[in-house]
Amino acid sequence: MTAPLVIIGGGPAGMATAIEAAKAGLACTLLDEAPRLGGQVYRQPPREFRLTEQQMHNRDYRRGAALRAEFAAVGDRIELRSETAVVGLEGGHEIVWTSREASGTLRAEHLVIATGAYERPVPFPGWTVPGVMTAGGAQSLVKTLHVQPGRRALVAGTGPLLLVAANQLHQAGVEIVAVLEAGRPTWSPRVLPKVWGEWQLLHDAWTYWRGLRRARIPVHFNHTVFEAHGRDEVEAVSYGPIDPVTWQPQRERVQRAEVDLLVVGFGLVPNTALAELAGCRHEYMHEVGGWIPVRTPHMETTVPGVFAVGDGAGVAGALVAIQEGRIAGISAAERAGVLSAAEANRRRAPALERLRSLARVRGLLDEMSRLRLGLSELAAPSTLACRCEEVSLSEVDNAIQQGAQDLQAVKLLTRLGMGPCQGRNCGPSMAMHLANKLGRGPADTGRINPRPPLKPVTLGAMAQLNVSATADADLAALAHGDPR
């Protein structure tokens, strides 16, 4: 089966893509893993929950609702397949998907990858103890399950999401002992000209600060977590100051807090697995989360007809993701021949202008929470580097001693990254560790290549897969042993 446009991911970027493509008259298919649209940031609570007054007034909620309304207006031209995971991609355009009931392949003439980002894991002693949770994990417990993840918490990490998470936890009734921000204070008069005009963002930041201030939650800059204590659950956390420039821990000034929850958020890593399987060229951009696909201003990757948008193409938040999605939707319609070049340019102009404005603020946020290599010194030799295969940091260091210079070599020697997460939990942090140890840039420490299936999938689902005509041709080629 062939679809003119397939969008993978139903967050802000994917929704905006579908909206513009549908408006332009291009039929599109949107595959989303979640039961309901919105992605992580505009995630909707299950229908059974009644929203509180406070949640109704939440900015993210309102923006999500606005986008959903726009989507609903053109919804009859969008085929939405929820709870559908993409597990593979061949030849840049052949999608392998699975859902609870079925599995299959789908050929996309044009493809927009809007797969978002995942939370950056930073290993430290005790990071695998139950009660240590990512900011996003804690948020989704509060937002969609209405579960209070702990009673007394410490929040550590860097970046704006940390403040958001702290506020939401506080509203959910969790006592926040302190917020530990590894970076420096963001706002000063100096930065005002840069954010001029982006009142929404400024207002967001102000709201979150005010929330913490009112709740009397202290924010310690240039501080972070050193260790989580406890065996079966978190009982206490050691934390302290870090060097403002290198972020190396200053252990002589360690403090301790008795908490049952540690929320950690060191920013996001773009999920580029599909763009990599598509064969798109990638470049390393530390400020936006690491490896990202190289794109034209119209969001097209180096593989013709394949676009990448949103946090999965460089972490920049929902507002940027929406504009990128709009541009990709319009550009895909132009490529498919349903929009003239002139009309496409006219429609793209406002989104491009908005992106330029947002980019100024983005640069500022990026600089504030740019990860420094000293953070990789939090882990001890016995700390797990790879949770799936249970590889400790000392095993990684042994491999380095034996001559391993990049992630691929460490993987071959230690099995690091060979588990079901395909290196998502260890790749980014070990790239930084290698860089720190070998005195290189993180860009020069290689990557762990993604392989299908990208998501957990059963043998039964794969066995039932109806391999399409193109894939059948592949199969025949295999039997002949022909070079392809």
Next chain:
Amino acid sequence: MNRATDIVVIGGGAIGGAVAYYAARKGLHVTLIDQPKRGRATSASAGGLWSLGESVGLGCGVIFHKAQLDAGTAAPGHGPAQLPPAFLDFAMASNAMFPQLAQELHDDVGIDIELERTSLLFLIFDEGDEAFARTLWKDCPCGRQLIDWLTPEEVAAAEPALTRELRGALRFNGDDQVNPYKLADALRAGAIHHGAKLLSHTEVVGIEVFEGRVQAVQTSTERIPCSIVVNAAGAWAGQVGRMAGLDVPVYPVRGQIVGTQSLPHLTTACISTSDCYLAQKHHGEVIIGSTTEHVGFNVDVTTSAIQTLCAGAVRAVPALADVDIKRVWSGLRPGSPDELPILGPVNGLRGYLNAAGLFRTGIVNAPLTGLVVADMAAGDPVSHPVEAFLMARFQNGTQVVAGDATPMRQHGMASAK
């Protein structure tokens, strides 16, 4: 001459590790050079020790044969190719070395290579399978002492997780398994234990030859004078051969493999069907292989191959339908034109030894390959005859012929050129 190194072994997989291990045990000064590459067959391998099964066409042979039948490129009725008696003798002798080797490696370096007595079961689903099994039962090169014909009831009693849709099974006793990573790790560590020097993450860039004799090996960082060089570079053996001016006919043959999450005990025997093979490893993962593809050094995995392997696995062990795939990968077997190893010296170049072209059986053949190549390097009597495996069989046009020339073999010869 500089005697710091007698022998340089190029390639740190199971084969290179075994050569280095046995050579070091003989007191030779060994340098083992390893450059981990994507697709290295030792790391990709399932670790089956199916000396008898592989010789009669089980494992990947029967899967490939069925794929060819489906694609109409093999004449119906022909079973997969059997390898010649010289190969069977070699593989059986090598397999027989494992219990002692496992003990020695454990004593030397404390690594358990996870040698398990599993046997290999060939499952009989339909008439085609049965016809193939009957031929093996009638004319097994080892007679019947190592094989049993199991009725459906006997299969169900021995392996309750297997499907009941079987007409029976053939059991090959003595076809067991190890953990291939652990084997390679232990051989390398064992070599070091006996005095070998390991240069890991080191690329060989040249082999220096003067007046028909190997003089030294050049790496990206140093020149290592030596009297013997061993080519154990797996799928890359052709490239290493060219450094010495030789045309070593070894080329990569891709095999894709599916690994499951770790499971509680599911099967005892290794399983071979005409769709796939299955081996549950010591830590619970089930390894499901494998394709036979000539795609150069490409190590991608393909949806159609994963689909076929998963369908084959679920057909054999229905409970696998609800099990998650953990990982899919591919490896590059070092193929040779007649599927037989290429071992020992070559005409016209002294000081050069092949330990190459082990194709599907590098793990089971590692011990004896290591031993005979070390024998030759040391000038000792060779522990097992290797005449059938000399590279001269290609140079002189007197190639060992095994039974009928199958399409697989014809194809292999064509793509070696």
